[in-house]
Amino acid sequence: MQQENNDIIYDWNEIKRHGPVIDKGFKLVDETLRDGIQSPSITNPHIEQKLEILHCMENLGIEVADIGLPGAGAQAVADVTRLAEEIRDQHMNIKANCAARTHLADVQSIVDISQKTGVELEVCAFIGSSPIRQLVEHWNLDQMKKLVTDSMDLAVKNGLPVSFVTEDTIRSNPKTLSELFRAAIDHGATRLILTDTVGHATPDGLVNLLAFTRHVIAETGANVEIDWHGHNDRGLSLTLCLSALENGVNRVHGTCLGVGERVGNASIDMVLLNLKLLGVIDRDLRQLKTYVDKVSKYYGVEIPYNYPAFGTDAFRTATGVHAAAIAKALMSGRRDLADRVYSSVPAKDVGCRQRIEIGFYSGKANVQVWLMEHDMEPTEERVQMVLARAKASDATLTDVQILEALAGQGPVAAAAEG
Numbered sequence: 001m002q003q004e005n006n007d008i009i010y011d012w013n014e015i016k017r018h019g020p021v022i023d024k025g026f027k028l029v030d031e032t033l034r035d036g037i038q039s040p041s042i043t044n045p046h047i048e049q050k051l052e053i054l055h056c057m058e059n060l061g062i063e064v065a066d067i068g069l070p071g072a073g074a075q076a077v078a079d080v081t082r083l084a085e086e087i088r089d090q091h092m093n094i095k096a097n098c099a100a101r102t103h104l105a106d107v108q109s110i111v112d113i114s115q116k117t118g119v120e121l122e123v124c125a126f127i128g129s130s131p132i133r134q135l136v137e138h139w140n141l142d143q144m145k146k147l148v149t150d151s152m153d154l155a156v157k158n159g160l161p162v163s164f165v166t167e168d169t170i171r172s173n174p175k176t177l178s179e180l181f182r183a184a185i186d187h188g189a190t191r192l193i194l195t196d197t198v199g200h201a202t203p204d205g206l207v208n209l210l211a212f213t214r215h216v217i218a219e220t221g222a223n224v225e226i227d228w229h230g231h232n233d234r235g236l237s238l239t240l241c242l243s244a245l246e247n248g249v250n251r252v253h254g255t256c257l258g259v260g261e262r263v264g265n266a267s268i269d270m271v272l273l274n275l276k277l278l279g280v281i282d283r284d285l286r287q288l289k290t291y292v293d294k295v296s297k298y299y300g301v302e303i304p305y306n307y308p309a310f311g312t313d314a315f316r317t318a319t320g321v322h323a324a325a326i327a328k329a330l331m332s333g334r335r336d337l338a339d340r341v342y343s344s345v346p347a348k349d350v351g352c353r354q355r356i357e358i359g360f361y362s363g364k365a366n367v368q369v370w371l372m373e374h375d376m377e378p379t380e381e382r383v384q385m386v387l388a389r390a391k392a393s394d395a396t397l398t399d400v401q402i403l404e405a406l407a408g409q410g411p412v413a414a415a416a417e418g
Contacts, residue, residue, distance in 0.1 A: 008340060022245040022280045027063035029227065029253040030268050032295060033083070034066040034099055036259040043300040047082050053256075053298065054083055056291035058094045060272065061283045064251065066124070069099040070113060071106030077113065084119040097122035097163070102147040104154055111158045123155040124193060126165035129172040129180060141176060145183045152187035163191035163227070170194070170201040170209060181216045191225045191250075192217070196240065199233025199263070203243045210247050229253040230266050237266035242274060256295040257303065273309055273350065289351035308345070315347040316355040318396045320363030323356045327365040330354070358386060359396035366390075370402065382406055 032053060037044050045053065057065050068080040080098060087096055098113075100106035102125045114121040127144055128137065134144075148164065155162035164184035166172060181192055194209060201209075210226065217224045228244035230237045230253070241252045254268030269292055275281045292310045296303050305312045317323050322342045329337035338354050339346040347353050356369045367386045368378040376382065389405035390397055397405075 008337065021278055022242070022275070023248065024280065026245055026249065027251045028268060028271065029064040029066060029097070029229075029251050030057050030062045030255065031066045031229070031253050031265060032057075032255040032259065032268070034068050035253075035261075035265055036255040036295075036299070038261045039259050039264065039299075039301075040261075041301070042259055043298070045298040047079050049294075049298040050079060050083060051086055052294055053291070054086060054092075054094070055090075056256075056287065056294060058092050059287045060285065060291060061281075062094060062268070062272075064095045064097060064122075066253075067096045067098060067121075069106070070109040071100055071103065077109060080110075081113050081117060084113060084117040084121065088117055088119050095120075095122070097124050099165075100125045100151070102127045102151040104150060107151050107154045111154070111160060114158075114160060121160060123151075123160050123162045124165050125151040125155070125162060126167050126193075126195075127180070128168060129166040129176055130168035131173055131176075132171070133168055134176075141179055144176075145179060148180055148183050149187045152184055152189055156188035161191075162189050163193050164189040165193040165195060165229075167195055168197040168200075170196045170205055171198070174212060177212070178216050181213070182220060185217070185220050185222050185224055189224065190222075191227060193227040193229055193253075196228075196230040196237075199231040199237065201230060201240055202234075202236065203240065206240055206243055207247060210244075210249070225250040227251040227253060231260065232258055232263050232266060237264075238270050238274070241266045241271050242278075245275075245280075256291055257299075257301055257307075259295065259299055259301055269310070270308060273345065276349070277345065285349055286351040309350050309352065314345075315343065315352050316357060317342065318357040318359035318366060319361045320366060323369065324363055324365035326354055326356060327369045330369065357396050358390050358402060360390055360393055362387065362390050376406075 033050055054065060067083040068076050070077045070080045084096055087094060096119060098110045098121050100110055100123055107123055107125060110121050110123050127147060152162050152164065166177060166180060169177065192213060194213060213226060226249050228241065228249045230240045241254065244252050252271065254266040254271050255264065256269055258264035258267035269288055272285060272288060276285055289310060292303065295301065303311055308314060317326065325341045326338050329341055339348060356366050358366045358370055364383050364387065367383045371378040371382060386402055386405050389401065
């Protein structure tokens with residue numbers, strides 16, 4: 001992508017960078033159907049809606065979906081089973097995992113669903129590992145290790161891949177982590193999932209934690225991969241996902257629109273977008289808007305107007321100078337220029353388009369483009385009538401208000417009736 005734009009953009013991001021910023025071979029884990037529904041502000045989608053969301057993940061090439069925590073109850077078991085059946089029956093490429101507390105009953109519920117459906121389900125067994133969590137729960141290290149090893153043993157005994165998740169890893173004591181990591185690995189864990197459960201991490205903290213974790217793994221001599229799962233309490237979750245990939249993490253986790261507890265998780269839609277813009281992945285993201293819109297609708301989550309790429313204002317301008325530049329590009333037939341002159345994200349690449357509207361900061365170009373897009377000749381009289389209305393308004397004009405300003409101008413009446 002960068003090479004194609006060398007004639008119109010000088011990219012300081014590329015200076016002194018040798019090769020891709022992120023090595024390929026990593027995978028994305030989408031937690032929308034599990035961690036995403038933990039938000040107290042969302043509506044839990046019904047199963048048909050969850051199936052649509054699963055297919056959106058598949059269409060976007062997302063490699064792994066967390067399809068639920070069946071230990072949560074009968075409804076969770078039913079939904080996880082149906083999602084696993086869909087993956088099986090539709091021969092989907094996406095792989096599935098399930099969350100489990102380090103309780104035998106939770107792990108057994110995943111085993112049962114896997115055996116019933118014939119779908120291999122990765123068991124992601126978690127336990128809180130930070131000192132504050134241990135204090136609140138009155139846990140000691142021996143108790144915690146017993147929970148971990150029993151859970152690992154049950155998954156391995158039933159032939160399922162098992163990953164060990166330490167909640168609040170970024171605030172956990174190294175001695176505790178070392179003991180738990182070693183216990184999990186000794187009992188069959190092939191992946192450690194490092195979590196920033198409360199969004200505490202900074203890039204420096206992530207790098208330190210990765211170095212420590214790799215040292216522990218190296219001492220075991222086992223072949224164990226590492227995941228990063230982060231939340232957004234400090235607004236750093238996207239940065240940390242990219243930093244994790246730069247530092248060789250095998251998988252990063254996220255949810256669509258960042259839905260999740262408190263302020264939510266890393267936004268997997270933003271991870272995909274940035275990986276595309278960095279040239280790390282080359283996949284069609286025009287269906288990303290469909291995914292975002294479905295999650296917004298089915299979860300009852302409003303997309304903020306200024307949300308990157310998919311907020312209502314992402315590709316919308318009413319400012320005269322900005323609109324004039326976009327308009328000139330559009331009128332020259334160069335939609336590629338229109339997409340880039342006032343945007344770092346090409347609208348067409350994510351299934352969107354540039355929109356020029358008319359408000360108190362607008363100029364003639366705004367009105368001319370609006371008129372042409374509505375099949376009206378942009379005469380000087382029409383332009384001035386609309387501008388006069390805009391300058392007297394304290395907000396962007398609606399289509400109805402523009403048509404009212406043009407009332408009596410021939411074909412406008414027909415357009416208003418249509």
